[in-house]
Amino acid sequence: MKFKTLMSSAAFAATAFACAAHAGAVQIDNAWVRATVKGQLATGAFMTITAKEGARLVGVSSPVAGVSQVHEMTMDAGVMKMGEVKGGLDLPAGKPVALKSGGYHLMLMDLKSTLLTGTNVPLSLVFKDAKGVESKVELTVPVAAVAPAGMAHGQAAPMDHSMHGNMPAKKAP
Ligand SMILES: [Cu+2]
Numbered sequence: 001m002k003f004k005t006l007m008s009s010a011a012f013a014a015t016a017f018a019c020a021a022h023a024g025a026v027q028i029d030n031a032w033v034r035a036t037v038k039g040q041l042a043t044g045a046f047m048t049i050t051a052k053e054g055a056r057l058v059g060v061s062s063p064v065a066g067v068s069q070v071h072e073m074t075m076d077a078g079v080m081k082m083g084e085v086k087g088g089l090d091l092p093a094g095k096p097v098a099l100k101s102g103g104y105h106l107m108l109m110d111l112k113s114t115l116l117t118g119t120n121v122p123l124s125l126v127f128k129d130a131k132g133v134e135s136k137v138e139l140t141v142p143v144a145a146v147a148p149a150g151m152a153h154g155q156a157a158p159m160d161h162s163m164h165g166n167m168p169a170k171k172a173p
Pocket of ligand 1: 044071072082083105106107
């Protein structure tokens, strides 16, 4: 099955890099990027990340997007809001952290092309361990219209990432 192959190579890449950097291994499972329609400028990437010895996800980048951020979705007085996770996403040791629709996710903005189902998107994740050492994990993530079978996460409200198309892609620092 093609997807499994991708997943194991992603896990291998993560492990290999972490060893090289003498950082704790980071395991990434069930990664996928939501497909876009023509003209759509933003989408989300979702996955489950397990940092064996704990780490922070401090950065993300992809050649398909001008701007990539680690996002969090929250309800504020009944209004759904999303924005960048300041200081990075905490990954407690050994605890799988789900990046999913309606919660944490990776936001790919300023998309350079339409992301079609069945294609793959390269993603680079930057992790920082407890000692402040950064390590990069390169992934090849499949594009899908919905969470691939067996990966559905509960009853998360449908998230309309297209709203990002009307947001300024770059915020003032
Ligand atoms: Cu977002």
